[in-house]
Amino acid sequence: MAQFSSVIEKAMASRKKIVFPEAKDERILDAVIRAKYESLCEPVLIGDVDEIYRLLRIKGFKGEIEIVDSSRHCSGNAEKLSAAYFKLRKHKGVTMEGAIAAIRDPLICAALMVHLGMVDGGVAGAVYTTSQTVKTILQIIGCSPEYTFVSSFFLMVMDQPHHSRHETVMFSDCGLVIDPDAEALAQIAYSGSNSYLALFDENPVTGFLSFSTCGSASHAKVHEIKKAIELAKKVAPGKILPDELQFDAAFAPEVAARKIPNHSSSDTVNIFVFPNLEAGNIGYKIAERIGGAKAIGPILQGLQQPFNDLSRGCNVDDIFNAVAVTCVQAQSRN
Numbered sequence: 001m002a003q004f005s006s007v008i009e010k011a012m013a014s015r016k017k018i019v020f021p022e023a024k025d026e027r028i029l030d031a032v033i034r035a036k037y038e039s040l041c042e043p044v045l046i047g048d049v050d051e052i053y054r055l056l057r058i059k060g061f062k063g064e065i066e067i068v069d070s071s072r073h074c075s076g077n078a079e080k081l082s083a084a085y086f087k088l089r090k091h092k093g094v095t096m097e098g099a100i101a102a103i104r105d106p107l108i109c110a111a112l113m114v115h116l117g118m119v120d121g122g123v124a125g126a127v128y129t130t131s132q133t134v135k136t137i138l139q140i141i142g143c144s145p146e147y148t149f150v151s152s153f154f155l156m157v158m159d160q161p162h163h164s165r166h167e168t169v170m171f172s173d174c175g176l177v178i179d180p181d182a183e184a185l186a187q188i189a190y191s192g193s194n195s196y197l198a199l200f201d202e203n204p205v206t207g208f209l210s211f212s213t214c215g216s217a218s219h220a221k222v223h224e225i226k227k228a229i230e231l232a233k234k235v236a237p238g239k240i241l242p243d244e245l246q247f248d249a250a251f252a253p254e255v256a257a258r259k260i261p262n263h264s265s266s267d268t269v270n271i272f273v274f275p276n277l278e279a280g281n282i283g284y285k286i287a288e289r290i291g292g293a294k295a296i297g298p299i300l301q302g303l304q305q306p307f308n309d310l311s312r313g314c315n316v317d318d319i320f321n322a323v324a325v326t327c328v329q330a331q332s333r334n
């Protein structure tokens with residue numbers, strides 16, 4: 001896949017320990033087996049040990065994988081995990097008895113293992129809803145002190161013959177932040193630039209999308225984007241293009257040359273910041289379904305430790321790719 005293969009290679013270089021709380025799901029098991037055989041990561045599965053090994057053997061897996069049984073004292077870590085959960089949630093009325101019961105939930109157990117550094121990251125969402133997954137992650141892992149909220153991005157892999165650009169670009173935010181103001185858009189750009197640098201070791205070039213290009217329209221929404229650009233230029237690494245852009249001007253160099261004054265080839269955008277979730281969600285799905293780009297995500301950014309959500313309609317490749325990104329996020333944090 002265009003450019004994304006470098007992310008997989010980076011993940012293989014360190015083989016981070018990644019936890020999977022949905023171990024009974026066939027797609028998860030297939031992805032875990034592939035990740036184990038291809039040395040992408042060291043997987044940790046949560047569930048009944050005998051049952052999981054039975055399912056693995058049916059699939060022909062002959063090796064060993066670490067399995068944590070959340071229903072049977074979490075493989076000897078129940079006291080440590082329940083104490084951590086009680087400390088995190090006692091302000092919400094959780095008792096110690098409630099904490100002991102809560103860690104039987106594989107997702108809570110997995111998030112606590114990431115929080116405590118027992119593993120390097122986690123991946124879930126093939127069975128759990130996005131609401132369940134993100135809520136648990138935020139409650140247990142929480143936002144990094146560097147940010148005020150968690151946002152997300154999709155990596156859009158363009159590797160088909162008809163694509164005019166054969167590379168991987170970032171769309172943000174297409175999964176979490178519904179109606180960001182200028183300050184929030186600037187932080188999304190900041191988070192995205194840091195994520196892009198961590199994944200690709202290449203200079204990020206960020207463009208803020210609008211229905212206006214370089215002042216071609218005057219509207220309160222355009223003024224908000226312009227404010228976000230000025231704020232982002234103060235904090236975000238890489239290049240922030242100085243004006244709001246329509247998508248064609250941000251994406252196609254030949255259009256940019258006509259619409260953007262003093263445009264240069266070094267201004268080709270690889271991070272596209274959408275004005276709101278509505279635009280972002282629609283945009284990435286059009287790029288995927290009509291444009292034929294492969295969408296990897298949503299990837300969460302701004303967490304204290306990496307834990308990523310999957311779509312319940314995901315396939316094995318989607319899971320494998322999400323694991324690769326999670327591994328590189330863990331490298332970056334280290």
